[in-house]
Amino acid sequence: MNFILDSTDKKILKHLIKDARIKVVDIASYLGVTSAAIHQRIGKIKRSGIIQEFTLRLDEKKLGYTTCAFIGVFLDKNSNYNEIILKLKKIEEVVEAHYTTGEYGLFVKVYTKDNDHLMKVLNGKIKQIKEVTRTETFISLEEPITRSISF
Numbered sequence: 109m110n111f112i113l114d115s116t117d118k119k120i121l122k123h124l125i126k127d128a129r130i131k132v133v134d135i136a137s138y139l140g141v142t143s144a145a146i147h148q149r150i151g152k153i154k155r156s157g158i159i160q161e162f163t164l165r166l167d168e169k170k171l172g173y174t175t176c177a178f179i180g181v182f183l184d185k186n187s188n189y190n191e192i193i194l195k196l197k198k199i200e201e202v203v204e205a206h207y208t209t210g211e212y213g214l215f216v217k218v219y220t221k222d223n224d225h226l227m228k229v230l231n232g233k234i235k236q237i238k239e240v241t242r243t244e245t246f247i248s249l250e251e252p253i254t255r256s257i258s259f
């Protein structure tokens with residue numbers, strides 16, 4: 109589907125980015141249109157694939173996951189990509205995986221309870237994937253920016 113966002117669609121998305129739980133009636137009130145029109149537009153935007161999902165953002169630290177790390181993963185062959193992704197999906201600490209250019213075949217984001225837990229995930233889970241030849245780990249000290257793309 110080839111869908112072009114108009115200015116009203118963009119305003120709707122900006123409200124949803126700020127608060128995905130905002131009521132349709134509130135968006136309609138802000139924009140001066142009917143709730144039905146907003147509901148229809150959100151439906152079209154969702155069907156176009158621009159909105160992938162409505163999700164919940166957790167504070168990992170408050171849940172006891174105090175270590176955030178990024179792991180550059182070196183692969184034996186990039187042709188094993190799909191198989192490796194299936195194995196990484198089974199590791200609950202892995203929250204993101206990116207197929208990348210450059211040195212790494214994959215760049216993975218994990219949350220662990222502490223550095224010991226991180227070491228167990230690295231050595232006991234990720235490095236146990238036979239297609240992984242080695243890894244390089246970067247611990248995040250702070251995440252000062254997290255947001256959706258602005259348009």
